[in-house]
Amino acid sequence: MFLWFARRVSRVKRRWGVISTETVDRETAVDTDESWVREYARDHVAHLLVVAAFGVYPLLYSLLVALGGGVAGAFLPRPETMTAVFYFGLFAMSFDFISGYTGYLSFGHAAFYGTGGYFVVLVANGKVPLLPADTPFMVSMVLAGVLAALLAVVIGSVSFRLSGVYFAMITLGFAQVMYVFMRDWGFLSSNPRDGVAVSNDLHPAGFEIGIPGVDALNLAIGPLRGDEIEWLFLDLGATEVSYYMVGLVVLVCYFAMQRMVHSPFGRVLVAIRENEERARAVGYNTFRYKLGAFAASAFFAGVAGALFAGVRRSVSPDNSLYFLVSGDALLASIIGGFGTLAGPLYGWLFDRSVVEFLSKTGAGGGLLPLLREYLPGSVVEAQLVGGMTFGEGIEVFLNGHAPLYLGAVFVAFVVYVPGGLLGWVRNRLGGTVAKQLPAYLAKLRR
Amino acid sequence: MSLLEVEDVHTYYGESHVLEGVSLEVEAGEVVALVGRNGVGKTTTLRSILQLTPPREGDVRYDGESLVGLETHEVADRGVGWIPEDRRVFAHLTVEENVRLSVPPGSDEEAGLETAYEAFPDLREFADREAGTLSGGQQQMLSIARGLVNENDLLLVDEPSEGLAPLIVENVAESLQSVAEDTTLLLVEQNLPLALDLADRFYVVDHGQVVDEGSTEGVTTDDERFERLSA
């Protein structure tokens, strides 16, 4: 007689619907004499603009910091941070690919990110059978993705028999099993709790991204061991090279996912999210579609983890496999826009910008050094409650406590902007940016 | 002034417009039947009165006062009860607990139990069983018993005969008849003979509107006005 849950479960089992902002109709007003190149470019004008903006960012950043000093540095994220935004943004997008599009909350997605990260580091250290330590990074990265995808097939074939909160919990369970295992497995390193690092003896140089085997088409990444380029007026340090190379991989991955989302395959995923019963009734084997999407998503999560480990040359259970890592992807997805694919990247960019704005203690960036520099002494010394000065107050609240503000922002998004940044923009434009922008520009031209 | 006045009520489920201006009246002491095909808005009419699905337009007045904008429990406090479709007994509560819960706070629970068991002696026997283990007919009795002890002046009864064997339907009809002796009933019923038998007046609902009404006096099930029901 203590069982009292009948209805509640059905309420939870009801689809975890999300805002559907996708409009299916295509922009069809095309002038007949246009070449397909121009047509294609026009269809992708939004993508081109975004890629161009990211492309000039490092140059813009150094220019603005040179001109504006501390003020520009305080508000703009550093290129190092942007590199992290790329790889973790890719992970967040892969999370959105499965959770935002099918409505199945993959709360153990960190398992795939961690798989990717651990795999490339272990390959580089010669700890993976059949793969020599000098396996090109590009190869081990792709294999990391494949391994993650295989893992997803195993986890998914069990988990997709469940839905709603049960699916979230079983994937969480799998990820935590992996987390505990990798955390305490002595084979990995002498202290597996601190993670594993790439051996500097085996790999004195950074990992290379490019086309394997063609030396001229590869550039090493990593803040300390990456390549530097001087070419014409360009002078790119290791940080900028890492930024571009990681960005390139992420761009390719994004387009691959974008194609899938807009293919018939992607439309079935959305149909599953909207009403799985109906999708099944019209004859789709939804289980297979979900499993396929899960594997694809895990592949990109694995690649993201590989990039993460590749740049940092190390990976630890807490920064790759722990459930809060999945939580961060969720955070990015909600702020950026659940079910928008590109949104989570912007969500994570937003998140990291806030963190950096509020956390940096060193010189040259963040709000705190800026305030220290510009606030007059009388304000800093002003007494607040309990004998605490204003200066001490800002030290307490502005130094490394970004999650406080991010949590509040996140709550505000959930309550007031459930579509996230990109969802909101799409609602305003009445469709995806990629589709609405060309029409908008055409209107301006007339 | 009628006990219940429903005036040009429009109700939506999300975007779908279910009630397109329903108006009806129920006098104190009456039994009024709402008849119509499946999915024309009969249940939604009851839900709109109870404010479970609040109407977007129109008014519902009970005893001269508007119910629109009230919470469902406030509507219940004023004396409007509900015997829903599918009975909706609390499956994991015992029969006794189901009844106790229905006695309004401040009233005597033991007296309420006695009332329920007197009306439905079977329930006394099953007092300690989980309501979910009862048969459909017994659950329907429990659901009516709940409405009975809930101290209502108006009961909204939804499909009381649905899914029950003919013999049980007779029992249900009898108990509704005895409830009707001192309670006003608004009854949704697919079983036309039963509806005509129990009710003093009827409304025919179609496509979210009342399309016909009248007294059941001398009306038979093959009356032409009910033709649309079988269409």
Add this chain to the structure above:
Amino acid sequence: MTGALATVVEVFVSGMAKASLYAMMALGLTLIFGLLGVLNFAHGSLTMVGAYVAGLVMVTFAAGSSGLGAVVWFVVAALVATTLVGGVGAAMEVGLIRKLYDRPPIYQILLTFGVTLVLDELMRIVVLFYGQQPRADWRAALGTKPSFVDGNVSVLGASIPALELFEVAFGVLVVVAVWAFLTQTRYGLVVRAGSEDDEMASALGVDVRRVFTVVFALGAGLAGLAGALLMWDPAWGASVPLASETLLPAFVVVIVGGLGTFRGTVIAAVLVGMVDGVTTYFFNEGIITFSGISELMIFLILVGVLVVRPQGIAGQAEVGGH
């Protein structure tokens, strides 16, 4: 053979002590889920806040008092933690979660996730401000245990930490109290009815919204109470990471038991606690050398139960007719 018997008693009591901690962590979560259908991600953070609040009361007032005095202060601390954290829960429900009841449940979960970030970071700021380490256990609070809870007791030849007996007693007391509330009081009846069918309950005159608030406060209060108990246990202790460390076992217990069922939660807590106790013993004896074995087993139980019986030990697949 007395040695073997002693070992069995020791392992059993330690398993039951863990079970009672797990039950404490999960009870509030299951109450809230049962009625509101909200999987409260902030539950661990509420436990963590409760641990600090109780620790603060103990360190401020009970430091130095020994014996019965310390136990009396502990009761006060537990009550303060329960009330305060319960208040936070009520504020959460009224201020935030209530806005989202008409949205898909995922939004309520997301919301509580955001609240977790805020609560954890606020506590981190407070703790740092007083010169404490957010990661380490709060030694001063651990030190307020009276000596007779700190030592060992001899039972059937077994040497049993008194703290474990204290935890078992505390857990049993709370479980019985919650059970009595749910089954023996009118309000408990209302809560159970609302958990099954809130619409029907409201049509019978129950102000379901107010019940939601009360139950959310109660569930949060239970989290705070769990925190008070954990504050004294050196394996846990008041620290900011306590939030996620308790959230995961609480999830496991609630899911394994069958979401929102009181009986299932208690059974699952005993199961998980005993498995934890036994594997910890195996590890300590060197029979198993993998140090994460207990945690691994806990998550394997979660996965295993979800595969074999997704509705949990005491949950029912789908009941009720509408």
